[in-house]
Amino acid sequence: MMRTRVTLADVAAIARVDRAVVSRVVNKDPTLNIRPETRERVLAAIEELGYRPNVAARSLRTSRAHMFGLFIPDFANPVYAEIIKGAEAEAAAQGYVIVTGSATGAGLGEYMDRIGQGRIDGLLLAGAGDDSSLIAQLDQSAIPWLMLNNRSRSVKRYVILDDRRAAALAVEHLVLLGHRRIAHLAGPSRADTAARRSAGYSAAMDDAGLPEGPIVAADYTPAGGAAAMALLLAAPEPPTAVFVANVASAIGAMQAVRTAGLEIPRDVSIVAVHDFELAGYLHPALTTVRMPLAELGRRGVTLLGSLKPDDTVAEVLAGPIELIQRSSTAPPRR
Amino acid sequence: MMRTRVTLADVAAIARVDRAVVSRVVNKDPTLNIRPETRERVLAAIEELGYRPNVAARSLRTSRAHMFGLFIPDFANPVYAEIIKGAEAEAAAQGYVIVTGSATGAGLGEYMDRIGQGRIDGLLLAGAGDDSSLIAQLDQSAIPWLMLNNRSRSVKRYVILDDRRAAALAVEHLVLLGHRRIAHLAGPSRADTAARRSAGYSAAMDDAGLPEGPIVAADYTPAGGAAAMALLLAAPEPPTAVFVANVASAIGAMQAVRTAGLEIPRDVSIVAVHDFELAGYLHPALTTVRMPLAELGRRGVTLLGSLKPDDTVAEVLAGPIELIQRSSTAPPRR
DNA sequence: AGATTCCAGTCAATCGTTTGAACGACAGAG
DNA sequence: CTCTGTCGTTCAAACGATTGACTGGAATCT
Numbered sequence A, B: 001m002m003r004t005r006v007t008l009a010d011v012a013a014i015a016r017v018d019r020a021v022v023s024r025v026v027n028k029d030p031t032l033n034i035r036p037e038t039r040e041r042v043l044a045a046i047e048e049l050g051y052r053p054n055v056a057a058r059s060l061r062t063s064r065a066h067m068f069g070l071f072i073p074d075f076a077n078p079v080y081a082e083i084i085k086g087a088e089a090e091a092a093a094q095g096y097v098i099v100t101g102s103a104t105g106a107g108l109g110e111y112m113d114r115i116g117q118g119r120i121d122g123l124l125l126a127g128a129g130d131d132s133s134l135i136a137q138l139d140q141s142a143i144p145w146l147m148l149n150n151r152s153r154s155v156k157r158y159v160i161l162d163d164r165r166a167a168a169l170a171v172e173h174l175v176l177l178g179h180r181r182i183a184h185l186a187g188p189s190r191a192d193t194a195a196r197r198s199a200g201y202s203a204a205m206d207d208a209g210l211p212e213g214p215i216v217a218a219d220y221t222p223a224g225g226a227a228a229m230a231l232l233l234a235a236p237e238p239p240t241a242v243f244v245a246n247v248a249s250a251i252g253a254m255q256a257v258r259t260a261g262l263e264i265p266r267d268v269s270i271v272a273v274h275d276f277e278l279a280g281y282l283h284p285a286l287t288t289v290r291m292p293l294a295e296l297g298r299r300g301v302t303l304l305g306s307l308k309p310d311d312t313v314a315e316v317l318a319g320p321i322e323l324i325q326r327s328s329t330a331p332p333r334r
Numbered sequence C: 001a002g003a004t005t006c007c008a009g010t011c012a013a014t015c016g017t018t019t020g021a022a023c024g025a026c027a028g029a030g
Numbered sequence D: 001c002t003c004t005g006t007c008g009t010t011c012a013a014a015c016g017a018t019t020g021a022c023t024g025g026a027a028t029c030t
Helices: A008-015 A021-026 A036-049 A056-062 A078-093 A108-114 A132-140 A165-174 A192-207 A222-233 A247-259 A277-281 A293-308 B008-015 B019-026 B035-048 B055-062 B080-092 B107-115 B132-140 B163-177 B190-206 B222-233 B247-259 B276-280 B293-306
Strands: A067-072 A098-101 A123-126 A145-148 A159-161 A182-186 A215-217 A243-245 A269-273 A288-292 A313-316 A320-325 B067-072 B097-102 B123-126 B143-148 B155-158 B182-188 B213-219 B243-244 B269-271 B287-292 B311-318 B323-324
Touching: A008 A021, A008 A036, A021 A036, A036 B107, A056 B055, A056 B293, A067 A078, A067 A108, A067 A288, A078 A098, A078 A123, A078 A293, A078 B097, A078 B107, A098 A108, A098 B080, A098 B107, A108 A132, A108 B080, A108 B097, A132 B287, A145 A293, A159 A192, A159 A293, A165 A182, A165 A192, A165 A243, A165 A269, A165 A288, A165 A320, A182 A192, A215 A222, A215 B213, A222 A247, A222 B276, A243 A247, A247 A269, A247 B276, A277 B222, A277 B247, A293 A313, B008 B019, B008 B035, B019 B035, B067 B080, B067 B107, B067 B143, B080 B097, B080 B293, B097 B107, B107 B132, B132 B190, B132 B293, B163 B182, B163 B190, B163 B243, B163 B269, B163 B287, B163 B323, B182 B190, B182 B222, B182 B247, B190 B213, B213 B222, B213 B269, B213 B311, B222 B243, B222 B247, B243 B247, B247 B269, B293 B311
Parallel strands: A067 A098, A067 A123, A123 A145, A145 A159, A159 A313, A182 A215, A182 A243, A243 A269, A269 A288, B067 B097, B067 B123, B123 B143, B143 B155, B155 B311, B182 B213, B182 B243, B243 B269, B269 B287
Antiparallel strands: A098 B097, A288 A320, B287 B323
């Protein structure tokens, strides 16, 4: 049952007032002086016709779209799912809606083309690389934008989490359990988060007076983690504990431990960054460091709303970072 | 560096033609007769100014937004992540962009309010319930919509997968391995997918000449699955295999098996519907039935594009459904 | 009584594109 | 030499909402 679209004019006609009045009633314009009974008529007409403002017309006139863009690498990654949820919640609270795009669909440039001009009031880039041609394009587009969980060397427009501290927390936990040979299964060298987590690892090891164990870099994938872990275990004096920079790698790493005929945590303890629901259901349940990912998304949206064109943003989100101890970490074997 | 926005008029001025010409060039209007050199001038001006059409103006005029809505229960659920990816890919191919919303942000009604009128050309509802007040509201909104992976009793507007066949495939696999006491850990009774999978289970058991084992319903959550599995294992003659309707439940179920001091697949085999990346990394690796979820998203978008106002759609997506055999299923113990 | 303020709205320009209709110049037909 | 057709463009009216400026009357002030 296709209804014909209802406009301000229709409402105005029924309520016997000017379109302007209806508009001001809808927008709760405080400068409007109106008799209660007139307002009632307007409201009744809106109700009767089921009027809803036309977004295109409104945004053409006001040049505000009430929509934010959010670009992520992959929807299937629970880390970004968490960020989206936070961003969406905050956007909803502001009456905004989110138009998502992912690198699996097509590149960022192509996404920007489809977005066009005037469709979004701001853009969040979660986990995108540091591509300078991209940044140039963004600056041309005249909308505020921000990187999440990934900083750019060239431009100060990012909010990140305290990955350093998260890494240190994980390492301290292992140290406290009595481990001394603690290796680091790092992320890919081009990833900014990986670098910060590695730095945290090094600092914490240093603080504990321990020598940095072997560090092996791997992709943020199960396969990458498995390969890297196999390497670590093959060493003449394998580590008794491994700090893994990422859950995806950690899952692969756990598999590699089993493949090597060893047992977690008896032979090797594992702790990884980012908590996620399934972590507690893996076997053994994975000890993780929980970071405020949803809060990161929320903060990004909040900032977008108040960002001035040339503002710089270089924020390390203050938020709870906690160790979720499960069964993959234990004191080393005597 | 905030650029001042570039309009058709700016381009027209530089190219020394009318706005209309620029518009027709941009839109590749086939009825336009134009001298090659004029076209060149226009293209050059567009390039020089970096002109991009204003989406609001365009969509006000044409009443097409080049945007689809997609509402899902939860971004963190890998099943919907897969659907989104498919939908996004197809939308991108059509030059459309997707505005997502989830039930974790706020309800569908609230999402529709934020969407407003004229912002989307169609709406996909993935896994939403069969809420009749909602359907009334949708029909009022004058945009085509479709349910994905969930059918509504009241309205024929859905695309679903062949859950019946998927369930049958899983059960047949267990039968082939030699199992005879095959239980079913079903989904919540209000979920449409759960009902179809249960039907498939029953049919397959019947075909195999086996008595229906115990059937226990559980939420599509690890906790629900764990509780239900505990119940199944406590029976005097526990099943040697369980067909689980959903991966989330399956993960909980696996935990419950371990808690009971049993081993998979030695003491009980488990197979679940929907494959997902981590399934291969669980311990033991979970045997699943892979369904074409991305294809479902893709198909939904395709249909939205060609849907007439009063068309009915009741489609069971034809697409590959395959058993991914891993290590959680084996012949029963003698 | 005349001036001023307030009330309760109305008027109309504007945002940037799209698109059916019109138009001047030129060519070819009759 | 006028008429009819193309060619290559231009004209201008939408689309629907917003918002600063304005207005006609009543109430209040001086």
